[in-house]
Amino acid sequence: MSGRPPDADSSGPVDPTDVDADQALVRGEDPPSRREPLSRERIVDSAVDYIDAHGLPSLTMRRLGQELGVEAMALYRYVPGREDLLDAVAGSVINEMEHDDEVVDQPHDGWQDFLQRLAHGVRRVALRHPKVFPLVASRPPEAPWLRPPLRSLDWVETFLAGLHAAGFSDRAAVSAYRSFTGFLLGHLLLEVANLGADLGPLDVIEDAEEPSPRELSAGYTHVARLRGMLSEDHAAEEFEEALEELLDRIALMLQLDARADEGPASP
Amino acid sequence: MSGRPPDADSSGPVDPTDVDADQALVRGEDPPSRREPLSRERIVDSAVDYIDAHGLPSLTMRRLGQELGVEAMALYRYVPGREDLLDAVAGSVINEMEHDDEVVDQPHDGWQDFLQRLAHGVRRVALRHPKVFPLVASRPPEAPWLRPPLRSLDWVETFLAGLHAAGFSDRAAVSAYRSFTGFLLGHLLLEVANLGADLGPLDVIEDAEEPSPRELSAGYTHVARLRGMLSEDHAAEEFEEALEELLDRIALMLQLDARADEGPASP
DNA sequence: ACCTGAACACCGTTCAAGT
DNA sequence: ACCTGAACACCGTTCAAGT
DSSP, X not given: OOSSOOOGGGSSOOXXXXXXXXXXXXTTOOOTTTSOOOOHHHHHHHHHHHHHHHOGGGOXXXXXXXXXXXXXXXXXXXXXXXXXXXXXXHHHHHGGGGGOTTSOSSOSSOHHHHHHXXXXXXHHHHHHOTTTHHHHHHSOXXXXXXXXXXXXXXXXXXXXHHHHHTTOOHHHHHHHHHHHHHHHHHHHHHHHHHTTOSSSSGGGTTTOOSOOHHHHHTTOHHHHHHHHHHHOOOHHHHHXXXXXXXXXXXXXXXXXXXXXXXXXXXX | OOSSOXXXXXXSOXXXXXXXXXXXXXXTOOOTTTSOXXXXXXXXXXXXXXXXXXOGGGOOHXXXXXXXXXXXXXXXXXXXXXXXXXXXXXHHHHGGGGGOTTSOSSOSSOHHHHHHHHHHHHHHXXXXXXXXXXXXXXXXXXXXXXXXXXXXXXXXXXXXXXXXXXXXXXXXXXXXXXXXXXXXXXXXXXXXXXXXXSSSOGGGTXXXXXXXXXXXXXXXXXXXXXXXXXXXXXXXXXXXXXXHHHHHHHHHHHHHHHHHHHOTTOO
């Protein structure tokens, strides 16, 4: 079965004297007067849903229009084009963290807790939208001082303000921002890739491509032997461990930074 | 200027009695008999060059055919389709490391040196092909036990065999493989993204999208203040530092692993 | 004000036909 | 054996026209 949505017209005869509106009613669509009007937000949300369900390559302006009960051309009143829509999609999912109660705006229990919550918030977004996350990860951000996956002004501000309030120097906060984003990007992209994220619906995969055991044992002795171990999914524990280590490293950097601030004349 | 290649026919009158071959000669093309035959390798190499030059979105089967002096349909004798071609492209650039003399097959100076060389080899690939690297990073690998960016059986085997030879236990080698890939993916993807990697030719960017300073100062006080510092490019040093830290972590893990092997009955 | 029809310049891919 | 022409079912996007 392909990703194409089923054609609702194909089941049963339709009186050809019906006017368009009546045919629409037969098909179960709301008449134009009753359906809520299009808006940029509704379009972006619908695009997120569509990618979650069918994968990025399946999202076309025409199919998205169909999803919204509208012709593709109508979308262009609210969105400049497909590329901008994808940017908006990436921004939208990362901003879902705004409604995540575990994620806080201000450190109230130390910066480590603050960053822990933030990291887990991003991870929840990635796992909720595994097919959208590669977009968050690899679309070029709108400014060189935004780095994926924290690719919105709001969250970078929250990050920096939080660390500032926790006593970080500017230098230390920026340094932490860099290592934090690198950490999130690597771990979460691997995690969603392992989920088979990139491609569309799973119907194409057919997992028939795996190298045969015969092929493997010829030369790839280590891979063959460790196959099982390599396939084990330890994403969650790995994430926790690596996050702890990252926080330790930041704490260390913080000490060095503070010492440098006291003045370079110390023993 | 768009990415579309210029039409060579458009400059000057052409005698309509010329046969196709002569017109081809006028255009400076080799006659079919003289040009070297198509091959999967030539197609993949050409695709890499094309993406390097014009970006992934600009690569179409038709334009790639044109680049090779052939109609698009001819490509399908050597490549099953566009998606498979992109997989081959990702595999091809990562395998460029085969010809990188700094990268070694066997650890001859300790595993740390071995991993240092491997990491820098992958980084050189990423910097040589910044527009291809997102493909290496986010295409789902052909088996669940291959993780980007080390997405080829050959390199995973080299990695595992190398650490094995250096005395790593299976468990330790697999654990190192996981953290190594996570590290590379995060850092290199950020680095190429910062280079403006994803999109096509630079002619579309026009850097007109940056939020205005006025907009910034309203609410985004920390981002505004740290703008300059955030834009600084420390990719190279960051990579070295983070790599050192990763190797330290692996060394630590190695000790714990060895101790666990001696038997859990130790004091 | 909001949406659609028709059109344009593209796509990927198949397959019978040419050399 | 290797490539092409013609065709099919799609794309994104524009714009005049409809309600």
